[in-house]
Amino acid sequence: MQQSKNPAGRIGLAVVAILIFLVGFYALTDRLAPSSARGIVTAHVVQIAPRVSGRITQVHVEDDAIVQAGDPLFSIDPRPFALAVAQAEANLASTTQNIDASSASLVAAQASVTQARTALETTRAQAERTFRLEERGIAAKAQGDTARGQVADAEARLATAEANLDSARTALGPQGEDNPAIAAAQAQLEQAQYDLASATVKAPHYGVVTNVVLSVGQFANAGNPALTFIDADAIWITVDLRENQLQNIDPGDPVGLLFDAAPGQIFEGRVLSIAWGINAGRTMQSGLVVNQPANRWFEPARRIPVRVELAGGLEEWPEQARVGGKVHAVIYSGGTGNPIAWLAGAFQRVQSYLSYLH
Numbered sequence: 001m002q003q004s005k006n007p008a009g010r011i012g013l014a015v016v017a018i019l020i021f022l023v024g025f026y027a028l029t030d031r032l033a034p035s036s037a038r039g040i041v042t043a044h045v046v047q048i049a050p051r052v053s054g055r056i057t058q059v060h061v062e063d064d065a066i067v068q069a070g071d072p073l074f075s076i077d078p079r080p081f082a083l084a085v086a087q088a089e090a091n092l093a094s095t096t097q098n099i100d101a102s103s104a105s106l107v108a109a110q111a112s113v114t115q116a117r118t119a120l121e122t123t124r125a126q127a128e129r130t131f132r133l134e135e136r137g138i139a140a141k142a143q144g145d146t147a148r149g150q151v152a153d154a155e156a157r158l159a160t161a162e163a164n165l166d167s168a169r170t171a172l173g174p175q176g177e178d179n180p181a182i183a184a185a186q187a188q189l190e191q192a193q194y195d196l197a198s199a200t201v202k203a204p205h206y207g208v209v210t211n212v213v214l215s216v217g218q219f220a221n222a223g224n225p226a227l228t229f230i231d232a233d234a235i236w237i238t239v240d241l242r243e244n245q246l247q248n249i250d251p252g253d254p255v256g257l258l259f260d261a262a263p264g265q266i267f268e269g270r271v272l273s274i275a276w277g278i279n280a281g282r283t284m285q286s287g288l289v290v291n292q293p294a295n296r297w298f299e300p301a302r303r304i305p306v307r308v309e310l311a312g313g314l315e316e317w318p319e320q321a322r323v324g325g326k327v328h329a330v331i332y333s334g335g336t337g338n339p340i341a342w343l344a345g346a347f348q349r350v351q352s353y354l355s356y357l358h
Contacts, residue, residue, distance in 0.1 A: 028340050029340055030242075030247075031334065032334030032335075032340040032341060033330055033331065033332055033333065033340050034241055034246075034249065034330075035328070035329060035331070035348070036245075036328070039326065039328060040326065041235065041237060041323050041325040042235070042238045042323065043230050043231055043234060043235040044231035044235075045228060045229070045323065048204075048225065048228070048229045049223050049225045049226055050076060050201050050222055050224075051195075051201075051222055051223075052195050052198050052222050053076075053221050053222045054076035055076065055077045055217060055219050055220075056075070056076060056214055056216055056217065056218045057078075057216060058074065058216065059073075059074045059212070060072040060073055060074060061074070061209050063212040064209070065208070065212075066208055067208070067209055069126055069205040071202060071203045072201070072203075073201045074214055076200070076201075078196060078199040081192065081195045081198075082196055084192040084196070085189070085193055085196050087192070088193075089107050091188060091189075092106065092107060092182070092185040095181045095182050106169065108168075109164045109167070110186055110190060110193075112165070113161040113190070114197070115193075115197075116158040116161040118197055119158075120151075120154040120158050123154040124151055124154070126150075127150060127151045129233055130143055130144055131144060131147065133233065169182075204231075205231065207231045208232060209227055210229075211228040214227060236272065237309070237327050237329065238306070238307060239305070239327070240304070240306075241303060242301040243303075244301070246306075249271060249274060250271065251270075251273055253331055254311070254331075254332045254336060255332070256344075256348050257269045257308070257310070257329055258327065259318050259321050259327050260325060260326040261318055262318040262320060263353070263355035265352065266345075266348060266349060266352055267312075267316065268311040268312065269310050271308055272307040272308060272309045274304065274306050275304050275305040275307070308331075328348065332344075
């Protein structure tokens with residue numbers, strides 16, 4: 001009677017074969033479709049601080065409100081700054097009267113220059129953001145052309161205001177045109193007008209205000225943060241990858257993105273950039289680098305941030321995604337037409353449905 005063979009050997013070979021396959025698949029995935037569940041929704045977060053100090057008289061926004069560029073956020077009591085403007089105007093009038101000249105046109109011209117210069121600064125800041133989005137293909141060329149037109153119009157308005165100011169100075173005659181007393185009085189008036197315009201703090205661009213803890217009567221100090229502003233036009237995903245996963249990744253590579261806030265959906269993205277460095281945690285004492293004792297068998301892999309953005313721009317951004325939210329990312333560094341990419345995409349699709357549960 002033939003003795004039956006022990007199946008343990010075949011089971012052992014099968015287990016070894018499966019392990020070899022998994023190790024090979026793991027290595028190929030790191031080269032052709034590296035992935036990470038450590039993606040984080042990231043945005044420019046700015047601490048908004050007033051340029052002048054004073055008591056808050058009005059808070060125009062509520063916590064977590066969506067604001068547009070130029071929307072008022074909060075106002076500081078303008079009376080001290082209005083009084084400073086009146087004093088500067090009186091000082092300029094007194095200075096011009098001392099040389100038998102009229103100051104009315106000079107005051108009006110100086111106010112127009114201050115207003116035009118402030119408007120140009122705001123327009124340029126908004127336009128620069130549009131230009132950056134246009135270069136990345138997120139904003140349409142028509143939006144860039146509109147922004148360029150707005151900057152040109154603001155520059156033209158400033159040039160006109162400065163020309164009117166020069167005309168007002170010329171009207172004072174040769175003695176008043178280069179009079180240092182008038183120049184000093186004009187500078188004082190422009191500073192006072194700028195402070196008055198800064199009494200109302202406005203949103204720098206489209207975004208969200210959060211952590212609003214302001215109240216009427218509170219004293220706001222110049223330069224001290226008063227609320228937090230999240231820039232809605234500059235939002236991306238930061239994906240931390242091990243160093244050996246970066247071998248084939250290049251800017252522009254397609255990315256599959258799974259937001260925990262939007263389960264069941266895979267969003268298309270692209271690699272924007274790869275960080276050039278991280279802080280390795282080395283410290284110094286007495287001018288020398290402190291030795292880091294090796295207390296582990298295996299040193300944990302260092303992770304490098306990779307910046308990813310949605311391929312469809314901000315219009316495709318999931319509504320429920322919040323800054324700091326978790327994102328699972330698969331970067332198709334070897335393209336999307338190979339079996340490794342198909343399997344990685346399939347696993348992510350399955351994970352997207354499982355994310356309803358966790």
